[in-house]
Amino acid sequence: MENVLAVIQVAFSVVLIFLVLMHSGKDAGLSGAFGVGTGQGKFGGGSMVERNLNRWTIAFALLWTANTILMLKTT
Incomplete structure (x- = not known):
């Protein structure tokens, strides 16, 4: 299991x-000087893609935390 x-x-x-x-x-x-993160492009800006990326990041962070707790309890 571990x-x-x-x-x-x-x-x-x-x-x-x-x-x-x-x-x-x-x-x-x-x-910023080289134009990285300017929001121009198909994945930039405050669009629905950015909001979904935030949701996926939070979801995986919560799963990572829950798995860490499970690992600590099984040892």
């Missing part, structure tokens, strides 16, 4: 990292 939870934890971690990296920046520093 091995299964550990594999699931790794999968949740990889997906969560990917989702966080998909978020646009705040246009600060060098990323």
